Amino acid sequence: MLGGKRHSLGMSFYEPTVVGNVSNDMLLFSEEVFGPVAPLIPFKTEEEAIHLANDTNAGLAAYMFTKNIARSWRVSEALEYGLVGVNEGLISTEVAPFGGVKQSGLGREGSKYGMDDYLEIKYVCMGNLG
Numbered sequence: 001m002l003g004g005k006r007h008s009l010g011m012s013f014y015e016p017t018v019v020g021n022v023s024n025d026m027l028l029f030s031e032e033v034f035g036p037v038a039p040l041i042p043f044k045t046e047e048e049a050i051h052l053a054n055d056t057n058a059g060l061a062a063y064m065f066t067k068n069i070a071r072s073w074r075v076s077e078a079l080e081y082g083l084v085g086v087n088e089g090l091i092s093t094e095v096a097p098f099g100g101v102k103q104s105g106l107g108r109e110g111s112k113y114g115m116d117d118y119l120e121i122k123y124v125c126m127g128n129l130g
Contacts, residue, residue: 001040024055032058032104046075054080060100063089082108 003017014035022028022039029039043049053062062081066072072086082100085091092098097108107117 003036024052030056032060046071050075050078057103058100059102060104061085061091
């Protein structure tokens with residue numbers, strides 16, 4: 001629908017691209033794309049949209065746009081992604097944990113959680129000391 005070719009800035013750049021009428025049998029539906037590509041996939045219900053979004057082996061980031069605060073929480077919690085942007089496209093920051101789920105990675109980098117993969121946490125429970 002829009003874009004779909006190399007950017008005039010050179011071979012390392014790709015135009016922002018919008019692809020319409022995407023179905024779940026297309027590679028664009030199931031593969032993790034690292035680029036300015038937005039596939040448009042029709043759905044009828046919120047539950048169907050969540051199912052379509054989660055029907056992948058990737059899970060780095062998901063984005064949604066809504067004015068309904070209840071829907072924003074409900075859908076954010078149901079999405080199987082490491083990061084979820086609600087009404088926001090720029091969601092990365094050094095103070096928030098960054099990382100995916102499924103085949104998009106394990107663990108987190110950044111924030112106070114970035115060190116967790118390098119630590120061994122010990123729990124000690126003591127009783128009847130007095």
